[in-house]
Amino acid sequence: MATQSHYEELARQLSAIGTVKRGLGRVLPTDCPAGAAIVLMLLDRYGEMRMSKLAELLDIDMSVTSRHVAHVAERGWVDRKADPLDRRSRLLSINPSGEKLLRQVSERYTNALANCLSDWSDEDVDRLNELLARLRAGFGDTRSRALPHQVESTTRTPSQ
């Protein structure tokens, strides 16, 4: 296990990462905020899925997912059809219009990164990608272990 000072520095680095996310956000096309872009990426990468599955991949509440999806559906970038197996569910899929927009988004993200990170090698980017994936996995798999401090002093069963 790493020592405390290293974790403190990591906490600071993560607190400051907003700079980068805002920088990337500025290159997005009109009417396509970051939340919409991620939805398109995930539907493109993993194919047709339900709302609930998408919410799980996004790791956000389904109520929020619902709003992101409404946004992209209203603009004709994804299709929603009834799930024949369960009429409560909706099956989401990216359509050609959405794919076209996604290509634009990817290109702009890539250009922005290439611009700002012109001195990075493939290996540098790879290492960062791997570490970020590992970081997310650590948090994603352990959400119940990262509960607020109040839990410590109670005996109740952790929610969910």
Add this chain to the structure above:
Amino acid sequence: MATQSHYEELARQLSAIGTVKRGLGRVLPTDCPAGAAIVLMLLDRYGEMRMSKLAELLDIDMSVTSRHVAHVAERGWVDRKADPLDRRSRLLSINPSGEKLLRQVSERYTNALANCLSDWSDEDVDRLNELLARLRAGFGDTRSRALPHQVESTTRTPSQ
């Protein structure tokens, strides 16, 4: 320079980092949102400074900085005094009450990270810290180069 697919993966990783930030946010004490915590960290690390300097370190607009500072000042965690050299300015500094809270925040952040990243070595955390710092530097130093796409087709002088 790295190739396109590596940058695309990085864009996806960055889009998904919110999971980690939300996880860390959940361990914060009541009345101390993430924005307040960063202000305390920076005042503790760099000492007394003006609003404008703090806004620069945070890399956010001074109007936003002003609200974060008002929050922590109202709760008695930082002091604001008039700058004798320029009565328009205010000098900010963390006080003992703020230092006490900051120790609590650091401890909780560290515990959360130690919990979720129990299999990470010091070297792993170091590498991630270095890459994140480099990533931010790339964006921070080149904000004018990462402007929205509209700029490309004009001849006007970049703002600022």
Add this chain to the structure above:
DNA sequence: TATTGTTATACTCTATAACTATA
């Protein structure tokens, strides 16, 4: 009854613009 998804409400973080006090 339980689950899928939507909507209403509220909170955090951010930016732009208008404003004040001072330089």
Add this chain to the structure above:
DNA sequence: TATAGTTATAGAGTATAACAATA
């Protein structure tokens, strides 16, 4: 006039709770 900081307003992202439709 220009600058330091504040406040008003608006938009994006999120969570919780109440709800409708279906299982």
